[in-house]
Amino acid sequence: MGFIITLAFKNLFRYRRRTIITAIAIATGVSMYIFIDGWLQGAQAESVRNLVKFETGSARVVNTTYWEQKDFLLPKYDIPDPAPAEAALEKAGYTVAPRVTIFAEASKTGGAGEAFTLQIAGIDPARDGKIFDFANALTPKGAVYLTAGRSEIMLGSNAADRLGVVLDDSVRLTTRTRDGVWTSLETRVVAILSTPDPIVNNIMGFVPLDVLQNALQMGNGVTDIVIGFPEWLDPDKETAAINALLAPLPGSSDYVAKSFNDLAPEFGQIAQSKSGGTKIILFLIFIIAAIGISNTVLMAVYERVREIGMMRALGMKNGAVMWCFIVEAFGIGLVGALFGVILGVFAELYMVNIGIDLTPMLENMGNIGYRILGVSKSLWNPDTIVTAAIVSIIFSGIMAILPARRALKKEITECLRVK
Amino acid sequence: MVKVNHVVKNYTIGKLEVHALRGVDLEIKDGEFMSIAGPSGSGKTTLLNLIGCLDACTGGDILIDGESIGGKKRDERALLRRRKIGFVFQSFNLIPVLTAYENVAFALSLLKTGPGETRERTMKILEEVGLTGLEKRFPNELSGGQQQRVAVARALVKKPTLVLADEPTANLDSDTGREILKLMEDLNRTHGTTFVFSTHDPMVMDFAHRLVLLHDGAIVSDKAKK
Ligand SMILES: Nc1ncnc2c1ncn2[C@@H]1O[C@H](COP(=O)(O)OP(=O)(O)OP(=O)(O)O)[C@@H](O)[C@H]1O
Numbered sequence: 001m002g003f004i005i006t007l008a009f010k011n012l013f014r015y016r017r018r019t020i021i022t023a024i025a026i027a028t029g030v031s032m033y034i035f036i037d038g039w040l041q042g043a044q045a046e047s048v049r050n051l052v053k054f055e056t057g058s059a060r061v062v063n064t065t066y067w068e069q070k071d072f073l074l075p076k077y078d079i080p081d082p083a084p085a086e087a088a089l090e091k092a093g094y095t096v097a098p099r100v101t102i103f104a105e106a107s108k109t110g111g112a113g114e115a116f117t118l119q120i121a122g123i124d125p126a127r128d129g130k131i132f133d134f135a136n137a138l139t140p141k142g143a144v145y146l147t148a149g150r151s152e153i154m155l156g157s158n159a160a161d162r163l164g165v166v167l168d169d170s171v172r173l174t175t176r177t178r179d180g181v182w183t184s185l186e187t188r189v190v191a192i193l194s195t196p197d198p199i200v201n202n203i204m205g206f207v208p209l210d211v212l213q214n215a216l217q218m219g220n221g222v223t224d225i226v227i228g229f230p231e232w233l234d235p236d237k238e239t240a241a242i243n244a245l246l247a248p249l250p251g252s253s254d255y256v257a258k259s260f261n262d263l264a265p266e267f268g269q270i271a272q273s274k275s276g277g278t279k280i281i282l283f284l285i286f287i288i289a290a291i292g293i294s295n296t297v298l299m300a301v302y303e304r305v306r307e308i309g310m311m312r313a314l315g316m317k318n319g320a321v322m323w324c325f326i327v328e329a330f331g332i333g334l335v336g337a338l339f340g341v342i343l344g345v346f347a348e349l350y351m352v353n354i355g356i357d358l359t360p361m362l363e364n365m366g367n368i369g370y371r372i373l374g375v376s377k378s379l380w381n382p383d384t385i386v387t388a389a390i391v392s393i394i395f396s397g398i399m400a401i402l403p404a405r406r407a408l409k410k411e412i413t414e415c416l417r418v419k
Numbered sequence: 420m421v422k423v424n425h426v427v428k429n430y431t432i433g434k435l436e437v438h439a440l441r442g443v444d445l446e447i448k449d450g451e452f453m454s455i456a457g458p459s460g461s462g463k464t465t466l467l468n469l470i471g472c473l474d475a476c477t478g479g480d481i482l483i484d485g486e487s488i489g490g491k492k493r494d495e496r497a498l499l500r501r502r503k504i505g506f507v508f509q510s511f512n513l514i515p516v517l518t519a520y521e522n523v524a525f526a527l528s529l530l531k532t533g534p535g536e537t538r539e540r541t542m543k544i545l546e547e548v549g550l551t552g553l554e555k556r557f558p559n560e561l562s563g564g565q566q567q568r569v570a571v572a573r574a575l576v577k578k579p580t581l582v583l584a585d586e587p588t589a590n591l592d593s594d595t596g597r598e599i600l601k602l603m604e605d606l607n608r609t610h611g612t613t614f615v616f617s618t619h620d621p622m623v624m625d626f627a628h629r630l631v632l633l634h635d636g637a638i639v640s641d642k643a644k645k
């Protein structure tokens with residue numbers, strides 16, 4: 001084996017150019033895979049962060065029927081007295097913020113513009129900001145956060161555009177009360193929200209909780225108790241714990257806690273199809289590497305037919321001759337993987353620390369499932385780096401078997417006759 | 420000792436049968452320095468390939484040291500060649516990426532000789548073939564004659580029973596060819612190794628101690644000369 005490795009190494013060095021070209025093909029594949037995977041993981045993490053910080057919170061407690069009919073967001077299926085649940089959750093260390101979320105027709109007051117259906121959330125200005133991050137998304141200059149008791153609205157940026165409203169314009173919201181009676185609410189725009197979450201930007205508006213409760217005649221009732229917990233906690237485990245925590249409370253059979261995974265189910269599906277995408281990339285990369293390696297080994301085999309004949313004549317077994325080529329391919333794979341990892345890590349170093357500003361592109365694409373806007377960064381993916389390196393090396397070796405077998409099929413006497 | 424018992428070798432090219440050897444009987448004693456001569460197409464290479472376990476007979480049998488090679492499997496034949504047979508080729512067939520030293524040591528690596536012994540035996544045989552000082556040269560840095568000396572060293576370093584050389588001088592000019600033959604003759608004398616070489620060059624035949632003449636796949640004469 002020592003001899004085989006020496007010989008393989010020397011042959012790799014002798015056919016430097018070919019070795020380098022094939023290794024570059026493999027390196028390109030490996031680094032591309034590392035880069036794309038890291039980027040998607042980064043986008044995914046950022047996306048989850050934005051989803052939680054702008055759209056869903058970490059989890060929510062909702063009325064069971066409200067949840068079953070969540071396409072309608074009906075305020076009559078509320079949690080009439082959220083106080084005991086809130087107290088229990090806060091005692092357990094969670095951050096909580098009550099909300100009323102409904103649909104309403106919105107239009108510019110006095111304007112001839114169209115009406116649009118928006119999702120309107122009544123939020124408690126004192127507590128909502130402990131979970132959500134809208135305070136950092138207020139535009140334009142002069143915009144302010146909601147004040148309790150005042151008939152004000154913060155509108156998602158695209159929603160505001162569609163309604164044709166700017167700061168200080170009036171927006172009329174029309175919806176049904178808790179009891180199903182039509183009502184309308186005049187609000188003044190105090191802020192336009194430009195968030196990394198396209199859903200918020202496109203279809204959401206926020207008014208003070210007490211104002212909305214009043215308009216809908218809900219008393220102290222809320223539709224959601226939004227819960228915040230640190231992002232490193234498993235959302236589903238935590239949600240199960242919350243359900244257990246609420247179980248002893250009176251009336252708890254009417255409501256249920258849901259994690260952000262449940263609150264934005266389409267989000268998980270998209271994440272899955274994206275990982276399907278990386279598998280296709282991985283497959284393509286392997287095809288390229290496979291063609292590169294087998295072609296290189298095939299050329300080596302043809303060039304060295306007589307040499308192979310001589311080695312077999314001198315008593316080298318076919319298996320050992322095969323290993324000569326496999327080890328050589330391993331070597332190319334090793335060089336390729338090494339350069340690929342270096343290249344991939346450097347690209348990732350940039351993408352993890354600096355990232356790329358995707359704002360202009362994503363704004364034009366609407367809702368692509370990812371809750372990202374602004375600078376997109378990668379996440380380190382050591383698992384992927386190690387896997388990509390090992391797989392490409394082993395795979396390279398395997399790809400040598402077929403071409404090497406062709407050389408061994410030939411009789412020794414024929415190999416020796418080749419001029 | 421090698422015994423060739425009524426060996427027949429046919430090749431089939433499409434529907435055509437070529438009778439390369441038509442019943443050859445031959446006995447090669449240990450320590451012989453023998454040439455197989457004959458015109459082109461007479462079957463010299465075919466016969467050497469069969470004796471060297473590189474190819475299988477169509478009929479008859481060959482015994483090396485009393486052992487029949489006919490029924491052997493592929494890997495068994497490889498092991499037999501590895502231990503007992505040295506080859507010298509017309510076109511040298513050195514591994515271009517290895518030095519003279521490494522090319523010779525290759526034969527020992529197959530026998531899994533330890534590093535100390537490998538070094539000692541390789542250096543000694545390289546000295547015997549007159550290549551001291553050129554051990555680190557690559558084949559393309561050596562003349563044809565020097566390359567063939569490396570090949571002779573590679574064949575002999577494992578102390579084989581038999582060295583087979585198919586037209587070992589055909590790629591060399593006559594002076595160099597003579598030197599190689601002289602070298603093989605010396606090694607035959609000092610090591611007692613059996614040499615069988617093929618040629619159609621009368622000068623080369625002159626060196627042989629025994630000359631077997633092949634014609635059209637059959638032995639037509641077999642003469643001891645010295
Ligand atoms: N692989 C093969 N397939 C078909 N015919 C073959 C094959 N090898 C040799 N022959 C034929 O067998 C006969 C003997 O060939 P061989 O190569 O043994 O001759 P040779 O004496 O070595 O000739 P040369 O002096 O030209 O090397 C020739 O007719 C040749 O055409």
Ligand SMILES: [Mg+2]
Pocket residue numbers: 463464465585
């Ligand atoms: Mg011949």
